[in-house]
Amino acid sequence: AQTVTQSQPEMSVQEAETVTLSCTYDTSESDYYLFWYKQPPSRQMILVIRQEAYKQQNATENRFSVNFQKAAKSFSLKISDSQLGDAAMYFCAYRIPNTGNQFYFGTGTSLTVIP
Amino acid sequence: GAGVSQTPSNKVTEKGKYVExxxxxxxxxxxxxxxxxxLGQGPEFLIYFQGTGAADDSGLPNDRFFAVRPEGSVSTLKIQRTExxxxxxxxxxxxxxRLVGEQYFGPGTRLTVT
Incomplete structure (x- = not known):
C-alpha cells in the first residue's frame, strides 16, 4: 500500500522563526517524486517544493527547503523566516511516474503563524 | 493564462439526489x-483520464460514482443516489x-449532502 504519514496535525511558529514539518512515506518503488503542497482556506492547492527521489541533493525554494532521507523514507519541510502568509494546511505527497502518476497525500499539518 | 476551473464552487443537495x-x-x-x-483529510485519488479514456478508475469508491471526458478536455464527475x-x-x-509536467489543481467543488 502507498501511504504518507504526517504525524503533526497542528504546528505553530512565531513570525520570522523557523519551523519543520514532518513527513514519512512508504512505497516499494524506486522512482518517485515527493512534494509539499500548501492549501489555504481558498482550497487552492499550491505547490511549495518538489524533490526527485533519484537526486541526493535536497531541494530548496527561497525560504522553503526539504530534508530528504531516502533510506528512512523521510521528507521534512523547513520554513525559514516564517511569514503570516505561510499559515495554511500543508500536505506531503508523492507520485510514481511508472504508474498512473496520481498523487498520494498525507493527512496534512495545519500551520499557524503567530505575529 | 487560465488555470483549471471547476463548477460549481459549492453544491448542496439532498440525500438520494444526482449531482454532476x-x-x-x-x-x-x-x-x-x-x-x-x-474533512480533515488529504485528497484521495478517484480516477484519471489520458485523453478521452479513463486509464485508471481504481479510486472510485463504488458504482454510484462515474466520470466522463468525451472530447478529451472537459470532464464531469457524476454521483448517483448521493449519501x-x-x-x-x-x-x-x-x-x-501523464508523465510530463506538473499537475495543476483547480479550486475544487465543495459538495454537501443533507
Missing amino acids: LRCDPISGHTALYWYRQS RGDSAVYLCASSLD
Whole structure:
C-alpha cells in the first residue's frame, strides 16, 4: 500500500522563526517524486517544493527547503523566516511516474503563524 | 493564462439526489485527475483520464460514482443516489501528459449532502 504519514496535525511558529514539518512515506518503488503542497482556506492547492527521489541533493525554494532521507523514507519541510502568509494546511505527497502518476497525500499539518 | 476551473464552487443537495461536478482543465492538457478531500483529510485519488479514456478508475469508491471526458478536455464527475458520506471537496487536476509536467489543481467543488 502507498501511504504518507504526517504525524503533526497542528504546528505553530512565531513570525520570522523557523519551523519543520514532518513527513514519512512508504512505497516499494524506486522512482518517485515527493512534494509539499500548501492549501489555504481558498482550497487552492499550491505547490511549495518538489524533490526527485533519484537526486541526493535536497531541494530548496527561497525560504522553503526539504530534508530528504531516502533510506528512512523521510521528507521534512523547513520554513525559514516564517511569514503570516505561510499559515495554511500543508500536505506531503508523492507520485510514481511508472504508474498512473496520481498523487498520494498525507493527512496534512495545519500551520499557524503567530505575529 | 487560465488555470483549471471547476463548477460549481459549492453544491448542496439532498440525500438520494444526482449531482454532476464539472472540471475544465488547462487547454492542451491530456491528463486529468479527480480527487476527493474529506474533512480533515488529504485528497484521495478517484480516477484519471489520458485523453478521452479513463486509464485508471481504481479510486472510485463504488458504482454510484462515474466520470466522463468525451472530447478529451472537459470532464464531469457524476454521483448517483448521493449519501451524506459523499460530502467532501472534489478536486480536479490536469497535466500536459501523464508523465510530463506538473499537475495543476483547480479550486475544487465543495459538495454537501443533507
